[in-house]
Structure formats: C-alpha cells, structure tokens
Amino acid sequence: MSRSERLLDLLNILRRKRLPVSGQALADELGVSLRTLYRDVATLQAMGAQIEGESGVGYVLRPGFLLPPLSFPIEELETLMLGARWVAKRGDESLRKHAESALGRISAVLPVDMRDAMDATPLIIGPGSVLENHAVDPVLLRKAIRTERKLAITYRDGRDTATERVIWPFAFAFFDQVRLLIGWCELRGDYRSFRADRLVRAELLEARYPRRRQILLAEWRKKQGIPTTG
Known part of the structure; x- marks a missing residue:
C-alpha cells in the first residue's frame, strides 16, 4: 500500500468513527506502527484535515474535509464516473445538469494520464428512456x-x-x-x-x-x- 492510499484509508476510518478512537486502534487497523500513525495524522492535519486529539486520548475527524478526486484509486474513480454518467442520461433536468457539472469538476482535477484513462473507460451507459417531465418538479x-x-x-x-x-x-x-x-x-x-x-x-x-x-x-x-x- 502506498502512503497516499494509507492516508486515504486513515481518513475513511476516521469518517466512520463518531467518537474519538485511540492511536493504537488506528495503527492496528492500518497495519502500521504507532509512530507511523502519528506521522500520518500530522501530515493530514498539515493538509487541512481537522483531526482533533492527541496521543493517549484519541482522534476524531471534524466534518468538512475532502480530498480531491485524484486521491481515489482508478477503480473508485470509474465507479463515480459511471454513476454520474448514468444520472446525466437518466435523471430529471436538474439532476442531469448537476451530474454533468460534477463530471466536469472531477475531470478538471485529474492528472492528464488519469483523465485520458477516464475518457477511454470501457464502462458505458446503455441506451434507455429518459422519463418525461411530471406535473410536480x-x-x-x-x-x-x-x-x-x-x-x-x-x-x-x-x-x-x-x-x-x-x-x-x-x-x-x-x-x-x-x-x-x-x-x-x-x-x-x-x-x-x-x-x-x-x-x-x-x-x-x-x-x-x-x-x-x-x-x-x-x-x-x-x-x-x-x-x-x-
């Protein structure tokens, strides 16, 4: 596992925890030493993640911190893009507009090689009917x-x-x-x-x-x- 993947895993673990979790528990779940865990927490804090706590007390992630999409593995990015493309084709007018906007935002922050890979993805949305407008928006x-x-x-x-x-x-x-x-x-x-x-x-x-x-x-x-x- 690369360090960037480990940092992402650490964030995901903290997002799932509503109460402070000890450094040792985090280190055990990630399969790293306590010293490495402390360094990773410090790195995320320097990146802007609002991780509160200290050694011996526990850590908790305050809401509102998001990493850019380029931090996701290619399989997760393909999943996100596939879902957004489905909504862009099958959703109502508002959802279609926001799905297209989201696709543009994701593409804008991807490195060139990943952007090219996403443009050439083998995951496509098949033809289907778009629901007509209803009486209630x-x-x-x-x-x-x-x-x-x-x-x-x-x-x-x-x-x-x-x-x-x-x-x-x-x-x-x-x-x-x-x-x-x-x-x-x-x-x-x-x-x-x-x-x-x-x-x-x-x-x-x-x-x-x-x-x-x-x-x-x-x-x-x-x-x-x-x-x-x-």
Whole structure:
C-alpha cells in the first residue's frame, strides 16, 4: 500500500468513527506502527484535515474535509464516473445538469494520464428512456426531503381516484421506469410510496415533520425488510 492510499484509508476510518478512537486502534487497523500513525495524522492535519486529539486520548475527524478526486484509486474513480454518467442520461433536468457539472469538476482535477484513462473507460451507459417531465418538479420533492418539511399533495392512484394528503417525505427511489416518493402519510397513518408521475400537485409547507428523516427511513427499511446498508 502506498502512503497516499494509507492516508486515504486513515481518513475513511476516521469518517466512520463518531467518537474519538485511540492511536493504537488506528495503527492496528492500518497495519502500521504507532509512530507511523502519528506521522500520518500530522501530515493530514498539515493538509487541512481537522483531526482533533492527541496521543493517549484519541482522534476524531471534524466534518468538512475532502480530498480531491485524484486521491481515489482508478477503480473508485470509474465507479463515480459511471454513476454520474448514468444520472446525466437518466435523471430529471436538474439532476442531469448537476451530474454533468460534477463530471466536469472531477475531470478538471485529474492528472492528464488519469483523465485520458477516464475518457477511454470501457464502462458505458446503455441506451434507455429518459422519463418525461411530471406535473410536480422533483426539485421541490428533494428539497422537502432535505429540509424535513411536510408536503401537501394531491395524488391520483391507479384507479384514477384523487386524494388530498399531507405527508412527511424522507426518501426518493429511482427505478428504470418510475420514481417513488416515500413518506409517512397522515391520512393513512402509515408509510406509503407515491409514484412521482401520479402527483398532481405538491405544496411545500412551513411545518417540519416531528421526527428525524433518518429515524423514519430506518423504521421504513425495517418494516420492508430492507437491509440498513446499501
């Protein structure tokens, strides 16, 4: 393992830890000596990583520090590029625009040889249909999820029956042919999934829903029998 890869691994370990972790535990996980671990921590701190702590106490990484994409191995870069290219082809207008912007940012910071390798990548996105625009802008739906605010919606089901509901949206699921807005429905008193193409109207309310998004998502996953990872 090169030193740059080890530094990246150290950052990834610290990102996963919510509480301070001892230097010895970090050294053991990386397979290096404690002296090497101390040097690596000092190097990352000099690069701007907000790693707090000291020997004998433990270390914790404060949020907000990112390494440029060139620090990723080629396989991880290919994965990121493939995902961004899929969104650029299959997402809604806003997601497509931001995916293309992200691709440009990644390419801009890559060394020339890696940029050439990415341009010639054998991983390609096959043809597929782009979903047509819906009555409700998906940007509004994603904003409601991000800000944990209630939505007042008019929803037309498969029998063409329209209902007025207030929901607590906490996830947006992407499938090849449909997009599903997932939330707690006050009308039904339970979790429900709503096809984005059947939303007739949506209004972002000022009220925040009373439970955190992560808690709702975890509960819904458990009820659906969906693993909590991935």
